[in-house]
Amino acid sequence: MFEQVDKQALAERFGKAASSYDQYALLQKEVGRNLLSLIPDEKYGNGLDLGCGSGFFLSNLQQLCNYLLALDISTGMLKQAGLRGDAQGYVCGDAEALPLRSESQDLVFSSLALQWCHEPVQAFREIKRVLTSQGYALFATLNEGSLFELRDAWTAVDDYEHINQFMGVSELRSVLQEAGIRCKTWQVCRHVMHYADVNTILQSLKRIGASQVNGERHQGLLTRQKLLRLQQAYERYRLPTGLLPVTYNVCYGVLHR
Numbered sequence: 518m519f520e521q522v523d524k525q526a527l528a529e530r531f532g533k534a535a536s537s538y539d540q541y542a543l544l545q546k547e548v549g550r551n552l553l554s555l556i557p558d559e560k561y562g563n564g565l566d567l568g569c570g571s572g573f574f575l576s577n578l579q580q581l582c583n584y585l586l587a588l589d590i591s592t593g594m595l596k597q598a599g600l601r602g603d604a605q606g607y608v609c610g611d612a613e614a615l616p617l618r619s620e621s622q623d624l625v626f627s628s629l630a631l632q633w634c635h636e637p638v639q640a641f642r643e644i645k646r647v648l649t650s651q652g653y654a655l656f657a658t659l660n661e662g663s664l665f666e667l668r669d670a671w672t673a674v675d676d677y678e679h680i681n682q683f684m685g686v687s688e689l690r691s692v693l694q695e696a697g698i699r700c701k702t703w704q705v706c707r708h709v710m711h712y713a714d715v716n717t718i719l720q721s722l723k724r725i726g727a728s729q730v731n732g733e734r735h736q737g738l739l740t741r742q743k744l745l746r747l748q749q750a751y752e753r754y755r756l757p758t759g760l761l762p763v764t765y766n767v768c769y770g771v772l773h774r
């Protein structure tokens with residue numbers, strides 16, 4: 518299963534990236550917009566952006582909810598989100614132990630945050646717990662096969678885990694079943710982003726705070742030699758357009774109690 522996530526390190530890493538996040542979070546913007554479009558067209562009382570990051574989607578969510586709460590494990594990200602002033606409340610908390618009353622949320626929105634959880638079943642149990650009986654929870658999370666080009670290129674360099682393990686679709690289905698939460702709709706989409714070179718890919722991951730690998734903190738220094746080998750190994754994926762692809766498999770789900 519998943520290795521232990523060092524949550525404090527994770528929160529600090531995201532916090533450091535908070536001010537550059539919006540500029541580099543191209544995939545996250547695309548995915549979040551898709552997820553917004555799946556929200557059933559209703560007016561909601563209490564809404565929660567779970568793992569809100571820099572708060573990019575708060576203004577859209579705010580239009581749908583009477584009271585919107587922005588929650589993230591990273592105080593740095595929360596501060597950044599707070600600058601927008603689009604939510605009514607801001608809470609530092611963990612998706613696996615939500616500091617919220619049971620059956621208090623009519624809408625839970627969580628875009629690309631849950632893949633960082635150590636115990637996904639626990640996170641979905643918490644979502645179920647805080648949802649009202651008529652409420653909806655929408656999530657988007659990364660699936661197996663995401664970043665496969667980078668993972669493959671790293672194998673030519675060393676034996677460390679440089680890329681997180683992501684759940685496969687059947688594993689995610691079992692997680693939802695174990696959490697006892699029902700799935701209204703479900704879809705998996707492939708998103709391919711394009712970059713000029715490996716440095717830009719690594720830089721982009723770092724600038725959104727996503728360069729940490731769960732459970733493995735000592736991946737060794739990225740020396741010039743290693744970088745060169747990584748660049749050479751990634752070349753086999755270069756497209757006729759001259760760009761390097763970075764593939765993400767994203768699972769979108771609409772849940773209810």
Ligand SMILES: C[S@@+](CC[C@H](N)C(=O)[O-])C[C@H]1O[C@@H](n2cnc3c(N)ncnc32)[C@H](O)[C@@H]1O
Pocket residue numbers: 527528531542545546549567568569570571572573588589590591594610611612613627628629630631633634725727
């Ligand atoms: C890739 S960002 C996505 C942010 C935002 N939802 C978006 O789509 O732009 C992931 C966010 O999840 C937060 N996060 C990671 N693990 C978390 C946890 N266990 N509980 C709450 N937030 C978490 C991180 O701090 C980070 O802000």
